[in-house]
Amino acid sequence: MDSRTKGKTVMEVGGDGVAVITLINPPVNSLSFDVLYNLKSNYEEALSRNDVKAIVITGAKGKFSGGFDISGFGEIQKGTRKEPKVGYISIDIITDLLEAARKPSVAAIDGLALGGGLELSMACHARISTPGAQLGLPELQLGVIPGFGGTQRLPRLVGLTKALEMILTSKPVRAEEGHSLGLIDAVVPSAELLTTARRWALDIVERRKPWISSLLKTDKLPPLGEAREILKFARGQTRKQAPNMKHPLMCLDALEMGIVSGPRAGLEKEAEVGSQVISLDTTKGLIHVFFSQRGTAKVPGVTDGGLVPRKIKKVAIIGGGLMGSGIATALILSNYPVILKEVNEKFLEAGIGRVKANLQSRVRKGSMSKEKFEKTMSLLKGSLDYESFRDVDMVIEAVIENISLKQQIFADLEKYCPQHCILASNTSTIDLNKIGERTKSQDRIVGAHFFSPAHVMPLLEIVRTNHTSAQVIVDLLDVGKKIKKTPVVVGNCTGFAVNRMFFPYTQAAMFLVERGADPYLIDMAISKFGMPMGPFRLCDLVGFGVAIATATQFIENFPERTYKSMIIPLMQEDKRAGEATRKGFYLYDDKRKAKPDPELKKYIEKARSISGGNVDPKLVKLSEKEIIEMTFFPVVNEACRVFAEGIAVKAADLDIAAIMGMGFPPYRGGIMFWADSMGSKYIYSRLDEWSKTYGDFFKPCAFLAERASKGAPLSAPVEQARSRL
Numbered sequence: 178m179d180s181r182t183k184g185k186t187v188m189e190v191g192g193d194g195v196a197v198i199t200l201i202n203p204p205v206n207s208l209s210f211d212v213l214y215n216l217k218s219n220y221e222e223a224l225s226r227n228d229v230k231a232i233v234i235t236g237a238k239g240k241f242s243g244g245f246d247i248s249g250f251g252e253i254q255k256g257t258r259k260e261p262k263v264g265y266i267s268i269d270i271i272t273d274l275l276e277a278a279r280k281p282s283v284a285a286i287d288g289l290a291l292g293g294g295l296e297l298s299m300a301c302h303a304r305i306s307t308p309g310a311q312l313g314l315p316e317l318q319l320g321v322i323p324g325f326g327g328t329q330r331l332p333r334l335v336g337l338t339k340a341l342e343m344i345l346t347s348k349p350v351r352a353e354e355g356h357s358l359g360l361i362d363a364v365v366p367s368a369e370l371l372t373t374a375r376r377w378a379l380d381i382v383e384r385r386k387p388w389i390s391s392l393l394k395t396d397k398l399p400p401l402g403e404a405r406e407i408l409k410f411a412r413g414q415t416r417k418q419a420p421n422m423k424h425p426l427m428c429l430d431a432l433e434m435g436i437v438s439g440p441r442a443g444l445e446k447e448a449e450v451g452s453q454v455i456s457l458d459t460t461k462g463l464i465h466v467f468f469s470q471r472g473t474a475k476v477p478g479v480t481d482g483g484l485v486p487r488k489i490k491k492v493a494i495i496g497g498g499l500m501g502s503g504i505a506t507a508l509i510l511s512n513y514p515v516i517l518k519e520v521n522e523k524f525l526e527a528g529i530g531r532v533k534a535n536l537q538s539r540v541r542k543g544s545m546s547k548e549k550f551e552k553t554m555s556l557l558k559g560s561l562d563y564e565s566f567r568d569v570d571m572v573i574e575a576v577i578e579n580i581s582l583k584q585q586i587f588a589d590l591e592k593y594c595p596q597h598c599i600l601a602s603n604t605s606t607i608d609l610n611k612i613g614e615r616t617k618s619q620d621r622i623v624g625a626h627f628f629s630p631a632h633v634m635p636l637l638e639i640v641r642t643n644h645t646s647a648q649v650i651v652d653l654l655d656v657g658k659k660i661k662k663t664p665v666v667v668g669n670c671t672g673f674a675v676n677r678m679f680f681p682y683t684q685a686a687m688f689l690v691e692r693g694a695d696p697y698l699i700d701m702a703i704s705k706f707g708m709p710m711g712p713f714r715l716c717d718l719v720g721f722g723v724a725i726a727t728a729t730q731f732i733e734n735f736p737e738r739t740y741k742s743m744i745i746p747l748m749q750e751d752k753r754a755g756e757a758t759r760k761g762f763y764l765y766d767d768k769r770k771a772k773p774d775p776e777l778k779k780y781i782e783k784a785r786s787i788s789g790g791n792v793d794p795k796l797v798k799l800s801e802k803e804i805i806e807m808t809f810f811p812v813v814n815e816a817c818r819v820f821a822e823g824i825a826v827k828a829a830d831l832d833i834a835a836i837m838g839m840g841f842p843p844y845r846g847g848i849m850f851w852a853d854s855m856g857s858k859y860i861y862s863r864l865d866e867w868s869k870t871y872g873d874f875f876k877p878c879a880f881l882a883e884r885a886s887k888g889a890p891l892s893a894p895v896e897q898a899r900s901r902l
């Protein structure tokens with residue numbers, strides 16, 4: 178393959194008169210422009226050759242195609258590649274050359290056919306797949322729309338309702354379901370895939386099998402009135418679920434056009450809006466997230482040294498509380514045998530009970546069978562001592578946040594665990610060097626910071642100290658992948674990356690209400706921005722005990738930039754400690770529904786008199802934009818410090834950490850990506866102005882000041898920015 182080209186297709190013509198065109202672009206045979214243009218020329222050749230009667234399209238190495246090459250969108254967005262004429266690939270090549278050809282084609286699908294991959298196969302005259310193949314149109318999740326005819330062909334093959342479900346949820350179906358839906362014509366074992374597809378193609382030529390153009394099918398489409406009602410409902414749901422995104426509605430426009438005005442008009446509309454969505458900010462954010470998420474496991478100096486992850490056969494967890502039970506659940510769900518250690522029978526039983534409850538909720542929802550539940554639970558063993566730790570490969574400590582207790586535990590672990598055993602802590606704030614102070618095992622001590630609930634939240638912060646060995650990080654990255662977490666490797670400091678970046682978020686919100694802003698309007702503005710909930714609702718959910726313990730760490734470690742509000746401690750004194758006590762910033766009913774509490778005013782006023790601050794008329798009437806800036810720019814400021822100190826290797830890691838650890842809206846691309854969309858100069862100038870009026874909590878850090886002075890992006894690598902400065 179030419180090193181400048183990205184992928185290719187090859188064509189082989191058999192003695193049976195079938196031309197097999199294979200898509201080759203590892204690792205997922207994505208459809209780069211090179212692959213698509215090669216496919217076109219192979220196709221033209223196949224159509225012009227007298228020895229070719231029919232065509233089979235397949236993918237190399239057990240994968241049909243993962244869709245259009247996503248990096249192509251980035252090239253178009255950056256202007257490094259000119260977008261082809263609107264509709265050129267979808268109409269000129271896929272529809273007019275391929276689907277309308279005089280010779281039939283069959284798609285032979287192994288592994289996956291996603292996005293453009295499935296769309297290409299839907300333009301073929303039949304689809305044969307192997308069992309378990311994944312078929313889907315996940316484009317909306319990337320901020321784009323199916324742009325190779327998927328909005329037109331999928332409803333015609335599987336019906337409008339199912340097509341909408343597949344497109345709007347981005348969820349693929351398996352081959353077996355695809356077969357029952359009419360998307361797949363036959364499911365055959367892998368070894369028979371190509372022979373069956375060839376025979377099928379020749380059968381179409383001989384008219385033993387129907388020659389079907391998906392685009393011209395109408396039998397699965399509902400009558401027009403009904404279709405309009407279905408689309409109206411889908412639009413309503415989409416507006417509710419994705420209020421800040423335009424592309425899902427634009428996708429529905431293309432679907433509707435095809436149903437109302439016919440498939441050709443639909444294809445044209447799809448091509449038009451498909452081209453428009455590429456330049457939306459939300460699309461840029463989502464594509465950045467796609468690559469950043471896959472980049473977190475690439476750690477310079479760690480994963481590029483040829484180290485192979487060691488096999489972790491057995492894991493021990495110390496502490497079966499909220500976190501320990503969640504971590505145990507995540508591990509046994511991925512088939513790791515786990516020992517759970519607790520202080521006494523009662524706590525052990527409670528811990529195992531929590532794991533059981535986590536799994537039972539899956540059984541209740543129908544996502545886990547009773548047999549699988551029993552089998553999974555059988556991987557968990559309880560223990561009250563360290564005897565069974567003698568053959569474990571990894572320990573994760575998850576006891577209460579108490580430094581001397583953790584130090585004692587690590588000293589014990591050194592005695593009982595084998596020498597190769599990884600010693601991990603789930604601490605949220607404590608310096609790992611201190612935890613390991615009483616051991617000689619610094620090279621195998623690492624942070625495995627899960628987020629609550631640990632079996633649900635997708636992020637795993639892997640915290641390395643200056644002594645943690647690269648092998649231990651590689652091992653933990655592998656465990657993270659196996660338990661389906663996105664790992665982010667960060668350095669050791671108070672709060673690591675996520676908690677440290679986000680500590681100013683709640684503090685900014687407390688500051689604003691003490692100066693007269695309405696807490697419920699703040700929560701509303703932040704939810705509208707796309708966070709799962711606002712800072713006050715979040716404090717209620719986390720509980721004031723945890724909130725105070727965490728705030729104390731930041732007050733101790735970063736006193737010069739911590740806003741010390743008494744609102745939460747005052748409420749806690751009155752035994753309102755958040756949702757668990759049914760009273761916090763909100764009042765909670767039996768169904769845990771939150772409602773504002775007029776009593777809250779009393780605590781705010783008292784806190785204000787303690788801090789000595791005054792109501793500021795400007796802050797009473799903040800616009801939504803101002804609320805967002807005053808709560809998130811301090812977060813950006815702290816993220817800059819985290820990046821400048823090398824706690825995160827790449828700014829993109831902080832984006833993923835913010836999205837997966839705090840629920841920052843993915844379509845905004847993450848905290849640093851979002852900040853760069855506004856520019857370092859602007860953020861610096863706002864923080865600088867507020868710090869002059871309201872104090873050092875808002876003071877921009879040196880890194881931000883430096884980048885702003887040169888107009889450099891915050892996310893540029895640290896060295897590169899230095900050399901530009």
Ligand SMILES: CCCCC[C@H](O)CC(=O)SCCNC(=O)CCNC(=O)[C@H](O)C(C)(C)COP(=O)(O)OP(=O)(O)OC[C@H]1O[C@@H](n2cnc3c(N)ncnc32)[C@H](O)[C@@H]1OP(=O)(O)O
Pocket residue numbers: 204205207208243244245246247248289291292293294296315316319321322323324325327451468471472
């Ligand atoms: C004018 C243009 C119109 C275009 C119209 C068209 O309708 C648009 C599309 O088709 S958009 C693409 C739709 N496809 C997808 O969204 C699939 C995205 N990929 C995935 O979901 C997964 O990668 C997977 C299920 C295909 C494989 O998952 P797995 O866990 O096995 O592996 P990774 O996710 O780690 O991926 C391995 C490497 O492959 C790269 N990659 C995957 N898909 C694509 C792609 N479509 N384009 C480019 N690159 C892709 C991924 O980045 C990984 O790369 P590394 O460098 O990290 O190894």
Ligand SMILES: NC(=O)c1ccc[n+]([C@@H]2O[C@H](COP(=O)([O-])OP(=O)(O)OC[C@H]3O[C@@H](n4cnc5c(N)ncnc54)[C@H](O)[C@@H]3O)[C@@H](O)[C@H]2O)c1
Pocket residue numbers: 495496497498499500501518519520524575576577578579582586603604605606626627628629723
């Ligand atoms: N709660 C969160 O949201 C959260 C999130 C991330 C990390 N963390 C961290 O995880 C750790 C645990 O937090 P949690 O919320 O699960 O606490 P928790 O109080 O729910 O559970 C701690 C458990 O540890 C047990 N324990 C205490 N000493 C022990 C010992 N010597 N041997 C075995 N078990 C012992 C206790 O009996 C208790 O069941 C803390 O370090 C915390 O900072 C918490």
